[in-house]
Amino acid sequence: MQAWGRELGFSQIGVAAVDLSSAEPGLQAWLEQGFHGDMHYMAAHGLKRARPAELLPGTLSVVTARMDYLPRDTPAGWQAVEWQRHDDPAQGLVSLYARGRDYHKVLRQRLQQLADRMAAQLGPFGHRVFTDSAPVLEVELASRSGLGWRGKHTLTLSRDAGSMFFLGEIFVDRALPATAPASAHCGQCSACLDACPTQAIVAPYRLDARRCISYLTIEHGGPIPPEFRPLLGNRIYGCDDCQLACPWNKFAQRAVLPDFDARTQLTGRGLLELFGWSEEQFLRQTEGSPIRRIGHERWRRNLAVALGNALRAAGMADGSDPADQAASVESSTSAAASLKAELRAALQAAIDDPSALVREHVTWALAQS
Template identity: 55%
Template sequence: MTPLTPSNPSAEWINQIDWLRDEARSLGFGDIRISDTDMSQAGPKLREWLEAGRHGDMNYMSQHEHLRVQPALLHEGTIRVLTVRMDYLPDTSEMRSAIDWRQAELQKEQQAGDGTIAIYARGRDYHKVLRLRLQDLANRIQEKIGSFGYRVFVDSGPVMEVELAQKSGLGWRGKHTLLLNREAGSMFFLGEIFVDVPFPVDPPVTGHCGECSACIDICPTQAITAPYQLDARRCISYLTIEHKGSIPVELRPLLGNRVYGCDDCQLACPWNKFAQMSQLPDFLPRHGLDRISLLELWSWSEDDFLKRHEGSPIRRIGYQAWQRNLAVGMGNALRSAKTSASDKASIQSALKTKLETVSPLVKEHIDWALSENI
């Protein structure tokens, strides 16, 4: 084999890349695929979405639009994008014993007194997990081919990651706009390495949603306005995570007990019967977040919130948004026929106790929760 030097990457290693997939899988990635950087077809769709205002108050989406459609502007010399998949379904006894884990998760949403948190957020912050392993992968690539230019991304820059993943053949875009994979459903994270190396490009795959509309039908807020069309302003994940202001009154009852994110469109998707358990302990639930009461979460002080969510994606929304979300969930529990009279009394008391100490934003949501039950 030709000796490798930093100034002379080996064409032999570049063109024979089974080793790349082996290295990626050894680091805990489910798969890796390669795309070019031509985003000409994605650009008009993004512009249409932004012009319709469907990004809500995620202003960063419009501010960096030009970077999203020109990857080389994010890292000079980029000609390929390596996209990885990392499965995050936690390998717990509950998941393994369930006849259908998707139905078990949907049933949690019927427990009005419990807080439902999106599966991906119950463990360690995926940004950190993926970034470290992508850097390790980049180091291993360098050992093989010599010095090369690259930049790692994990939901951390203006990158159209689903579009790039679809181009690379890692999966197809489902009607809920998430990436779907025949072997892994959609319960995975995506990460990218922008490189200046002419790796061979993988072909895209065809879509396999057919006439299915399960994700559209189940969406509590009808945020999926048409196949492949999402209005973030109605999406529960957006409302509980990205949105910093008041949650629209008409949407509050539809949130149910979902206090951070929403998995409904994924839980309804037939392809997620193939979702893969994570190989990593990082995504195991922490602090009982896979089954915990709203009252217990409400009892956390700001110090508790910061300490228990250290290293968690939930910490990013801040204590005020956390309390806002919980207040809505508790208001919905008060209106639920499934909540016992004693639990309703406890919830009302807990909400009233904090009325004088919370921010005006949180107070508004507490007032709403209590007013629904006078």
């Protein structure tokens, strides 16, 4: 299967047994603490996530797959490059995984092709493919099948590939030989916990989604809690900080498929340009992208917060010591003042946005000056 998987763009294939009972207490405790936030579907499915044979009756084994997603042209030292994007408050920052094609579509199609090849070799068998699309304990299955171990940030980590990859599964009604599990190698490192802007990683291996920027900008449909808005910075869709800080990601692998090449309209673009997209433009520019699923309203909500943070940053730059008459300072101050005016104008133009959600965040943003 490894050879078939590589031909289809996967980096690694594993096989896990279906008894995940030892993971049930941790899952139950996480749900009871409310760490899933508004993701009510996680509580609705309950422990079914840890019981593959209940999710798909007859399941005897789970084939797991890893697909790397760093764009093919990712430069050496990419982590430093990504950190630098945080330093430009007027640039919209989209999580790396979302800059290309929607991974759900890519993995689902190729997992099905892998299942078809298995069927051709083994004979017809019952199966179903999953890619972050059902109550499946993906990280647990990945760890048990040797794709990696659960990092302290709760993502799967591999010694050979860091954490910059997607996971997918094929539930099958055949008992296949399981691959050896992976051992953990986080040791005493706490880089991911220290890097999280909102302290969403409340303890090693424990994430409170309600504090996570990825959750707040993608899964959460209502107002972003005011205490977290300044911490979002210029992040408008997702957050990679815990992965950027992880030492193992110096081994992250580039994608082999062009699907995950970064789209220019989603990479390094200014907040003002992105905030100016009409709903029609948003739908056109995000066609085939995972970003489209949050809709135009949440997109503008997220951008309004980022614009407010940029406005505050421009105001700080605009307030340089007037006694310092150096030409470079004057130039920098003038640029900050100009940017501040543009940001305020864009926000002011949206003060009567049809969406109450957007209006509330625009009002907050304007107050940041």
